[in-house]
Amino acid sequence: MTRPTAAHPLSRRAFLQAAAIVTGSGLLSLSSCAPALHLRYPENPFTLGIASGDPLADSVVLWTRLSLDPLGPTGAGLPGGPIDVTWEVAHDEAFRQVVQQGRSPATPERGYAVHAEVYGLEPHRVYYYRFHSGNATSPVGRTRTLPRAQDNVQELNLAFVSCSDYQNGYFGAYRALAQDELDLVVHLGDYIYEYGPNPEGVRQHSGPEIVTLEDYRRRYAQYHADPDLQAAHASAPWVVVWDDHEVENNYAAAIMEARASDEAPVSEADFLTRRAAAYQAYYENLPLRRSSLPKGADMGLYRRFSYGQLASFSMLDTRQYRTDQPCGDGFAPACAAVMDPNATLTGPQQERWLLEGLQASQARWNAIGQQVMMARYDWPFGEGVILNMDGWDGYHAARGRLLGFMAQGQVSNPVVLTGDIHSAWVHDLKADFLRPESATVGTELVTTSISADFPAQFVAPTAGGLKDNPHTRYFNGAQRGYARARITPDTWQTDFRVISDVKARDAAVSTDASWVIEHGRAGAQRA
Numbered sequence: 001m002t003r004p005t006a007a008h009p010l011s012r013r014a015f016l017q018a019a020a021i022v023t024g025s026g027l028l029s030l031s032s033c034a035p036a037l038h039l040r041y042p043e044n045p046f047t048l049g050i051a052s053g054d055p056l057a058d059s060v061v062l063w064t065r066l067s068l069d070p071l072g073p074t075g076a077g078l079p080g081g082p083i084d085v086t087w088e089v090a091h092d093e094a095f096r097q098v099v100q101q102g103r104s105p106a107t108p109e110r111g112y113a114v115h116a117e118v119y120g121l122e123p124h125r126v127y128y129y130r131f132h133s134g135n136a137t138s139p140v141g142r143t144r145t146l147p148r149a150q151d152n153v154q155e156l157n158l159a160f161v162s163c164s165d166y167q168n169g170y171f172g173a174y175r176a177l178a179q180d181e182l183d184l185v186v187h188l189g190d191y192i193y194e195y196g197p198n199p200e201g202v203r204q205h206s207g208p209e210i211v212t213l214e215d216y217r218r219r220y221a222q223y224h225a226d227p228d229l230q231a232a233h234a235s236a237p238w239v240v241v242w243d244d245h246e247v248e249n250n251y252a253a254a255i256m257e258a259r260a261s262d263e264a265p266v267s268e269a270d271f272l273t274r275r276a277a278a279y280q281a282y283y284e285n286l287p288l289r290r291s292s293l294p295k296g297a298d299m300g301l302y303r304r305f306s307y308g309q310l311a312s313f314s315m316l317d318t319r320q321y322r323t324d325q326p327c328g329d330g331f332a333p334a335c336a337a338v339m340d341p342n343a344t345l346t347g348p349q350q351e352r353w354l355l356e357g358l359q360a361s362q363a364r365w366n367a368i369g370q371q372v373m374m375a376r377y378d379w380p381f382g383e384g385v386i387l388n389m390d391g392w393d394g395y396h397a398a399r400g401r402l403l404g405f406m407a408q409g410q411v412s413n414p415v416v417l418t419g420d421i422h423s424a425w426v427h428d429l430k431a432d433f434l435r436p437e438s439a440t441v442g443t444e445l446v447t448t449s450i451s452a453d454f455p456a457q458f459v460a461p462t463a464g465g466l467k468d469n470p471h472t473r474y475f476n477g478a479q480r481g482y483a484r485a486r487i488t489p490d491t492w493q494t495d496f497r498v499i500s501d502v503k504a505r506d507a508a509v510s511t512d513a514s515w516v517i518e519h520g521r522a523g524a525q526r527a
């Protein structure tokens with residue numbers, strides 16, 4: 001955070017006192033009447049960065065969040081009442097050719113976040129954007145609109161990422177993808193972690209496990225202050241979906257994770273109060289459209305994007321509507337409940353939406369961006385069949401319906417994008433995983449974590465299971481990173497990018513392996 005200078009002479013306390021005074025005279029209600037120029041900040045309030053997201057062919061969401069005190073009680077350190085913020089969109093980074101501008105207030109009700117939905121943009125084009133408030137100007141972000149649905153597009157470059165745990169290391173993978181000049185970044189969840197401080201971590205969360213809206217806001221502020229995360233947001237538009245840690249580890253709809261028996265029980269009503277706080281903070285802190293605005297403990301997040309005729313992205317929410325994990329959750333021997341025909345990860349409505357969307361799609365590549373591993377994996381962690389009950393392995397019938405639909409051949413090149421498991425994988429998605437000779441109906445690409453841990457002692461045992469899971473083509477549990485895809489009408493190439501050391505601020509990045517899917521042939525081949 002910058003210190004006061006001659007140009008910004010007020011201390012924070014003096015600013016708050018002065019703001020309280022001008023609020024009384026209405027001067028801080030700048031969105032309604034007074035000019036923004038009257039507001040003088042003691043320090044730059046744009047220290048949480050800027051972002052863009054949910055692009056369409058003519059529109060994109062611009063995001064920022066004002067704060068003078070990211071780790072303070074409210075994560076804001078700003079006076080009550082709306083604060084005027086203006087934004088500009090330009091063809092060039094120097095803002096000589098501004099094509100649109102507007103104003104959007106930052107209000108305490110939304111944690112001083114700004115979501116500007118800009119329309120009237122040209123398709124498939126790079127734009128630059130920035131915000132102003134009073135005497136302060138934000139960093140500049142680069143964004144892109146999507147091509148129109150009917151456009152014949154020859155190339156798309158994107159990254160897909162998940163699991164950025166602040167405590168387990170630095171965000172070198174975010175810094176690396178910011179250099180890639182991508183068209184899109186897809187975040188598959190675990191954007192924050194809810195835990196209290198870990199003394200063994202390379203850096204610590206501020207405050208205990210987060211529960212209240214103020215807690216979640218402060219935690220997002222801590223993450224947003226990270227320069228590598230800021231660089232990644234500033235480099236390209238993001239499309240985000242959550243996993244569990246944006247609320248609580250392995251929660252299922254209104255059901256909390258099973259806790260140690262000596263912990264005080266939490267009622268479902270209290271958990272839904274927590275979920276409402278978590279969803280509200282998620283909305284506030286990511287570049288989402290008004291259509292995702294939460295209503296109490298509910299928030300509509302699953303949605304679809306088309307990248308011309310080249311690719312369609314169905315983005316799933318596998319947490320809000322799922323039934324509870326079977327067989328006691330975790331990695332456990334398979335019990336009868338994994339076959340429950342009523343068990344669901346998506347809920348029936350989202351499942352119908354997914355299948356109907358896949359059926360109607362004219363896209364060459366049909367990606368499903370979601371959280372937990374879809375392919376079966378029999379983990380060699382004990383006698384008999386051991387499955388990860390939090391993944392699709394715990395929801396056999398639901399997976400069977402989706403893969404059965406793919407097996408009918410009506411979906412052009414289905415590619416499932418997955419996070420959650422803190423390790424990189426490539427799987428053939430089989431019509432029947434227990435019959436290796438059965439058809440491969442799709443391809444699953446699992447990105448490793450940006451920084452969250454895959455315990456080193458599990459890497460070798462997990463790899464030991466590859467011989468019993470012949471549909472699994474690649475596994476790397478030892479390294480953190482991201483997945484980068486170059487998609488053309490003929491091929492989908494994925495580079496599994498890895499950083500040299502998650503505990504080092506200046507880690508180097510390289511490609512561990514590249515896998516290619518050819519149009520019309522499910523399953524990836526090593527490049």
Ligand SMILES: [Fe+2]
Nearest residue numbers: 163190420452
């Ligand atoms: Fe995670």
